[in-house]
Amino acid sequence: MFGNILIWFVIIPVLMMAGLGVCRNSSMAAIRAVMVIGSTILLALAIWLCVDFLALRGAGVDDEMLFTGSWMWYAPLNIHLAVGVDGISVLMLLLSAVIVFAGTFASWKINPLPKNFFLWFALLSTGVFGFFISIDMFTMFMFYEVALIPMYLLIGVWGTGRKEYSAMKLTLMLMGGSAFLMLGLLGIYWHSAPAGGELTWNILEIARNNAVDPSWQNLLFCFTFVGFGVLGAMFPFHTWSPDGHACAPTAVSMLHAGVLMKLGGYGCFRIAIYLLPAAANELAWIFIILTGISVVYGAFSACVQTDLKYINAYSSVSHCGMVLFALLMLNQTAMTGAILQMLSHGLMTALFFALIGMIYGRTHTRDIREMGGLMQIMPYLGVCYMIAGFASLGLPGLSGFVAEMTIFFGAWEDADMFHRAFVVAATCSIVITAVYILRVVGKLLLGKVHDEHHLQLTDATWFERFSTVTLIVCIAGIGFFPNWINETIQHSFLPIIHALQNAI
């Protein structure tokens, strides 16, 4: 069991928690050491996995999932701890590792209770990593919940503003989603095998059996898609996102927007679309309408916000809406674009939130009306913010462009008027994105210094630079050399595309 590399993605955060457990609350150095070592190992492991995976694929191993392993966990319900990764999960693991790594540095000076903060943070990472390695629906769901719960405490204790309200709202709405999800997953489980066969939670087996009765599929699809869609900030279930992000501490916003929201998108195609292909074909239009609204609606909402985090939260609604929107186009290119958008959005939103945290830590305000001309005072942070902004509005050479273009070209393949109309609406969002990003950049960074007191502020410290550079390198990396990622993802979508085509 321990010979499987994937298991270590869960074990290391747990070890980190153990390590933190023995640290004293006051010894910041020890806590940081544990976190830095742990997150570095995770990052190294993720890169190693990625290289290994590509090497195996290069060597012609084209099983659907690699590094698989399965250990019985609870026999009466046939629950396994089943792990395995395809290209998408590998990239998601890499993304998570990068963001955990950057998040560690972004919360270098967390106060109060650093030890407890990082404990919950590590638990959150456990959930996230566990989710991406699982191919057993139940284990997946368990890790999903493990990732959600620490959020409540992280926001409620270390947040700012109306933190209790936001934490409660976020947790309750996501739990509501989980309730739908649980129903959906149980439904799939009870129909996972043809009559008389052994029921299973294993995604691959369910997909192979393809035994979910079409009349049930529609209902279960709605349950699972809405369940994951809540986490993916799908209209009208997105309102936890602005409040939650606005109140969360920096690293939590990063991890939440960067990775946790991706759990939603990932679940949508891995479970809802893959396991219920007939329903996906039939019901996609409903969710295309909702996610299409998300895309435009989020962008318009972001235009008139004055709180930096609200702007980014609505921007996330728009971008994550784009992820689900692209998935629902149900063709390989658009779905590939969706994954690219997940990666891109994860990195750039993490960067955004990291920077907002750093700016807030200095100016103690997030209201763009109270700031101005920060580029003169903290040029490093200003430049990083602009880079993040450019990534967000889809500048070529940065990740956002690649993702959006792949989505648009994929989505355009559906040649009927309904799809076309929504794609045109979605493309409009890139203009609106430019509007709100430039509005923020103009008010926040450029122009005259708004507040005399800000002139005394300092630029980024070394750990802040480290955190942001990590993310920027990844963003530019995807932007410059997208094709290897693109190919990895496209290959991984083949089984899903086959399932969808067979179900027509």
Place this chain on the structure above:
Amino acid sequence: MVGNIILYFVVALVITVFSVMAVTTKKILRAATYLLFVLLGAAVFYFQLGYEFLGAIQVAVYAGGIMVLFVFAILLTNKPNENENPLRSHRQVVGVIASVIGCGLLLWALFTMPMLATAEGTRSLSDALTSGPDITMKMIGEAFTGTEKYQYLLPFEAVSVLLLACIIGGVTVARKR
């Protein structure tokens, strides 16, 4: 036979009357005393039903043990001759209603229960006593010390652990700080 019937009526009367008195009297010590009579009445019923061991236990544990506890507790917590404060009236009414309705319902259920209308249900005490074996101490001992079906070693041990826990708990809770 007749003796049995007479005994029954006496005991039933005692139980009924003292039950009512135990819950209506104003003095707490009296309530405990009336309870004692009810418990003894129940013990007599056990004897009458042929469960001598059970009756003995009832007398020993309840009448002997628990009642003493009650009396001690009452003496520890009450000043002598102090009446209970009158209860709130709506509770009183609700209590009466609840018990009367409950009583009526239960009695109605008893009299219409199909199971009691069968041959077993309608047989008399003497029939019942003769149709089964006498419960001997040997049988009880075996039932408590075996692990077969209808044998209760495990619950028996569990109860002993419970009692131990209860002793420790009682001591811990009630000791002076």
Place this chain on the structure above:
Amino acid sequence: MNLDILWYLVPSVIMFCCGVYGFVTRKNMIAMLVSLELMLNSADLNFAIFNRFLFPDKMEGMVFTLFAIAIAAAETAVAIAIIINIYRSIGSTEIVETNKMKH
């Protein structure tokens, strides 16, 4: 005149209902405990009665009664310990006073 099962069950029912009434209306916790004992006893009695009349060749009812008595004894002992403790803390055994813990 036949002493059948109903004869025995009726006093038991009355005992039980008296217990209910007492438990609901009493303010003193020891008095409530007294009512509780009434209800318990009624149940015990029912076990024995049903055993004797309906399944005379078995002894499960009796065994259960034995266990119930043992547990009742334990429960009473703990309850009285708690009551004494409460009395020591708040100087009263009235049930309405015990919500002081909440404030």
Place this chain on the structure above:
Amino acid sequence: MGITLPILILAMPFFMFLLLGLGGVKMSRKVAGVLGILGMGTTMTLAYIVAFTYFFSGDAAFIIDGVRQQFQVFDVTWLAFTERLVVKIGFLLDPISAMMLVVITTISFMVHLYSWGYMESERGFQRYYAFLNLFSFSMLGLVVATNIFQMYIFWELVGVSSFLLIGFFYRLPSAVSASKKAFIVTRFADLGFLLGILTLTFFTDTFNFVDMTSNPMNVLAQTGGATFMGASVLTWAMVLIFTGGMGKSAMLPLHIWLPDAMEGPTPVSALIHAATMVVAGVYLVARMFPVYCVVEASMTFITVVGAITAFYAAVVACTQIDIKRVLAFSTISQIAFMMVSLGVARDGMPGGEHYSGLGYMAGMFHLFTHAMFKALLFLGAGALIHAVHSNDYTKMGGLRKYMPITHWTFLIGCLAIAGIPPFSGFFSKDEMLAAMFNNNWIWGAWMTMVAGLTAFYMFRLYFLIFWWEENPNYKHHRPHDAPWQMSLPLIILAAVSVVAGFIPFGELVTWNGVSYHIHLEAPVAVTSIIVALCAIALAAKMYMRKNTLPEKFRKAMPGLWTAAHHRFYWDELYIFITHKIIFGIICSAIAWFDRHVIDATMDGFAKVTQKVSFAIRGLQGGNVQAYVLWYFFGAVALALITWICLL
């Protein structure tokens, strides 16, 4: 040709961008300036070598039987959307891209040199050079694009470089808003471009220019005659693609960003907003020319948009006070000229083989000459601004005595743009007018009028700056010519503007690679010269000496003058739409809806739950007796229900 030189042409500016951008803070100004100039000088040299090799080596890869070929130096996969739609990054050498390499690197080098003097005292000097290099990289990448998607990529990159450079003085709110406006307006246009690409490539299954343009009828066939809202899909696609060009090239109604873009440093205006980036739209149409040719409607659209814009911008230019704005509107007008020229060109025209694609050649020729003389004019304007510290011609006047070099070079620029022989503008404009007359005399006449207006407003500007009357402020602050770094580019560009007309352009750049011999058409040439001379004479009469004539003109038609001065209220219209309608109504309404409907609904669930909990929490009050009662009544209720069921 090996791939080393082409790669270096692209890599050099990018490398300089990274070097100056990342390491610039640590460098002194001098080092950064010299590095920037050397870098661009190298790029220019390389570009010259490549262009000259292409045009003159006679290599079989470049020219076969006198027909110039399109040659893809390299083309590597960047991103594969599907098996068929693959984005590649490559380097396409053909007449127009080779010409653009020369134009871009020359002007860019001049601007680098000029900026060394002009920007010397500005903060962020290193950053400025980094951005210039980023722009040069993007623009070079745009012109050598082998496929429409590569063009789109670099199209966006030039947009952002333009944004960064317009907003270079980011402490000034006006510069910030101008940069924002430029980016958003062009972005909006790019949306059209993107949709056009989506539509077009959906049918063609390729992004590659050569594949599309070598057989345009095939493109038409591939669309299978699909129509949308009355027009063929291909028309839609081509018009949408042209929308992108309208944004970048500031065609009506997307022109509003260009005058504001003058907030950027003047050398930047010369490079980006006069010579190179703004002609990207023209370049795009030229690039797709064969495909446009098969879609008559889109060509008509281009012509009409161009003609209206040219006239509009020329009229507005007559009333502007800020000299850079006059030049900006002049640029718009001239680019529109090129658009019309492209719009009237066809494969096969009445009047014989001679006219086939004449407009294309002429448009490209004008693009080339215009780049030179407009850069010259802008750099001259920069020297003036440098001298008097104002953009406003009312602060100038009578400067010819103080700044001789600037005066003479500026005059050359004005003569070139007015179309006076033997300056370069005359030749290119004459060819364009010939092409327009050939298509339809209406276009020819209309554009001749615009040419007259051009001569008028340019000489109005010239006389107001260098003649009119001296500004009394000169006594306190005596204006003088710029330092050599600034004068040298002026002289070089002036020289180019004088001689560029004699370049045998038709033999180098034509739409199909077949060489074409330029010869003047006497009637057209004479007419345009006469019109231009009349316009200059009028301008001289009005503005050479201080007099009240201009005032009288203004009084004579106050409504027209005010409207033109306010650029016919386009900006006000846009501000109304964006601020009042989009921000004020749509965004605010959505934000309100989000807070007060959706969020309130979600909160409402929570509130209802809470209310209910409060209402029933008494049941769970810790009162054992109450529990027993409820329990008991519950049991009774169950019993009754059972009884009722049994009945």
